[in-house]
Amino acid sequence: MARLVVGLLLSGAAWAGNLEDTSAYANHLAFASGRVDPVLRLVNGAGLEVGGASAAPMGSVSKLYDGNPGTLQDARSWLEFDGDRAELTVDVPRWRRVRNVSFTAAESADEPASASMVFEVASGAAAEVPLERRELSRKGRMAMVEYATRDGVALSDGRLRVGYRVIGLRAARLGEFTLDGIGRVRQGGVPARATARTIGQWKELFAAAQCADVRDRYVQARSGGATAALRSLLAGLDADFSTRVVYWRQVPDLEGGYTTHSLILAVDDTGNRLIDLVRAWIVVPAKPRAPVALVVLPQESDRNAGLEPLGVLGEREMGVAGELARNGVAAATFASIEMGNGAPRVGDYFFAYHPFAGSTAKDVDTVRRLLDLSLDPAFQALAGFAVDPRRVGIWGFSYGAWISLVAGALDERFTAVAFSHFAYRDEDIAPGLSAVLYVPQLACLDGPGAAPLPVSQLLRELAKPVFAVAPDQHLLASWRRGIDARLARVVANPYGHLVTRSERAAVLDFFFRTFSIDARAANAGVVHKLPDAPSGLAPFVERENRWRTRLIDAMSHP
């Protein structure tokens, strides 16, 4: 009877249904769950099914992408089949280039199983993909092995068929199935823990080995300007790792008049999904007839902040992607590195792999990769839109403001830069941004009176249209000093740590003007001015003082 079930076919993704096509946020949900299996389900399991020649699996096919490669200590850690033969098929979409396929198995140590892999392209042609067998462990007569493709594989737009037949045992047992090494068992395991939740801990671990080099590089670079000095501080990541799209879903919003491209990008190869995988979204006007302008929207480090520019969660004042799209401008947003707020802290996991880089280096690297992808003609051809490389902007708030300033300064492809509420004075940048682990190396440059990265100088060196929103009188005055008013506009938002509707409209209008788009941003809320001189802030300061005085008075007197 159980055999009959084989013929009835237990399959995976193909009958998972298409309701996922209604949501552009499955990638966010997978990460927000805090579990590994929802992420691997999207990355490795999306096109995976049990083939027709297979014995029936005696459990869910999701066991093949649950992050558990199996262990010889526990029979239940394997997906057991109701016979000696297992067959898997994997649809590889045309946007994906799979360079490595692997799976683990439990089999006889003395009689290796028969394993094969064939790739069938859409035209019907099929080619064998050689596999290498590696024994990972042994217990009694059983061995835990990994089968993996050799280097040089590049599979795309076809179906992979994996055949496996165990010898000397009744049941085939498969562990983890991985594509592109994501979730794969790593030789050597995880690096020793290097938890550094504070800059003090970071200095204890790394300063002795690193600070002399940091200072040398900084001093050499500083003569080239603040931008060169900034660049010298943001080393430490493997920039050579080629970005790979490992999840991509296009969700059209017919009412909104745009399409959201929901993505997961592989950007590193540490084995830690929080570092290796980035979730991102590109919102594109429906059926653009010409290359579109693009604005990248880095935001805060809150777990859900990547969704704020999309207008579906969090501060709705930040939800500008839809409005940009309706005015013909594409928007790209991403989830910043996890820094706490209900998620793991960056200091808990990041420095074990990249001890000499902080969140800034990581997120600026993500911005670069997202821009690489958006400007890649091959990606654009698959996505059905083109970006005008002369009209590429960036705008972020708070932490995203810092990322916007840095990425705007370092990446010449940005032709317009806006940032809102970067709140550090020049002399506070070294102690402040190292303390929050944005740029821990700044701790090597900290000292009395040190201002190693003056924002005013960075602004002067930008030499491209800039719209900077300062949070107070001091920064307004500081940033305005010496700037080219034809290129840069510096104003203040006197209301605190937020983007108001008026500010949002002013920033969007800046991009519309700069990109020669005939549009005006909407503002259905409170309209106010953004003072561009310190004296313009005086009435706000006066009002602020007035309510504080009255409040303190009331709190002091029953």
Added chain:
Amino acid sequence: MIWRCWLLACATTFAVAAPPAPTNNYVAVAGTWDADWVGVLDVIMGDDLRLDPTSSQPKGFLSRVRTGSPGSLEDPTGSFLIFDGPRAAFRLRVPEWRSVDSFGFFALERRKGSRAVARLEFTRPAGAARAIPLARRVIATRNGLAHVHYETPQPDLGLAGGELRLVYESPDFASAFVGEIRVDRLGEKVGAHRDACVACPPRLLSWQQARAPDGITLHSLLVAVAQTGDKSTDVVPAWLVQPAPTGATAPLPLVVVVQDPVDPLNSLEALGMAGRPEYAVAPALARSGNAVLVVQLAGGDRDGNLHRLGALIEEVTRGSFARHAHVSFDADRLGILGYGDGAKLARALAQRDAHLRHVVILDAGDPRDADMPGDRVRVIAIPFGIASRPQLEAIAKFFAGKGALQESPVDSVARARARIAEDAREFESATGRSPLAQGAR
């Protein structure tokens, strides 16, 4: 659709609706960030609450007034939204399907001689503004400060399809201090001022629609079923999967899907949006013409879950959703499908509710159950705990009235268990461990 018509009617006030985010109702309840109620209130009010243009500018994001926290006299500058002037004015869109029965907000005022004034009005499209009275109550004092709660005194306002406009003027501090804006007392802790309601009539709080490419519509819902102040008790995420239109006008069979509440991703799994693909039953059911109600149940509180299930079925079949969705259900084809602990709930509901005409229980256990009404309940035993695609298709057709359903052979599960145990023995023997018989898993 009503929803779209309403969007057009309100286009002048709210230029843009947010794009559909069909899993945010789940994230709102399952996730935690900042404070318990933030996610829920974000989904319910995020797009509907705006500043009135006559307001002074607040010195913080508007989300501050929808966090679940009413403010605190201990930390007035950190817990109230402070405005740049004495006037704070808000607009709250109330969709046609929503019924707002109470509205309130919190403010910081002078303890004595407060000159604050609050006005609330409700306007329907093309209608005149109607003033809604507000009652003022001081809930706490500290030195010269008072924490004030304004609330509509009438218990059942029944406001729908319009816009609430709140204007609050507080000249005493030169700035208005506003705490939580509270609709239908959501997020309010039960305590000194009110009693808990653990089995309230259901109230539809959030409703989004998204269309899948093959014409299936996914209605994403948040429904309040209790008022205890605990969000996981009070609010239930659910989805109504509406099959692609066929041109026929006959009422749809409705299948309620109850996954295993122990698994946090259970409802998403049933929708095919997370988890094990073999349990993505909703799309399969919808493709055969069934409407499918997928419910996210939390934890193992059996009686509470039975109440939630009942309340949701009531809301979807007879409540606001039923009145506004333009979907009609066939009362004679109301079914339920359960798996795992969800199967136990389905059994319990089937025994107590004769309205459930067709019950299918996917169960890796013994399909025989003398207590089950055999004329209504089909128990499908699942070898290895997984329903095959043909089994699911047969179940879908059965619910849709398009085919009969044979129960599984009684001994199929027993055979599967034996097979699993046999393989476990093989594994144990091959790895040199002492053989241990293992049961089904």
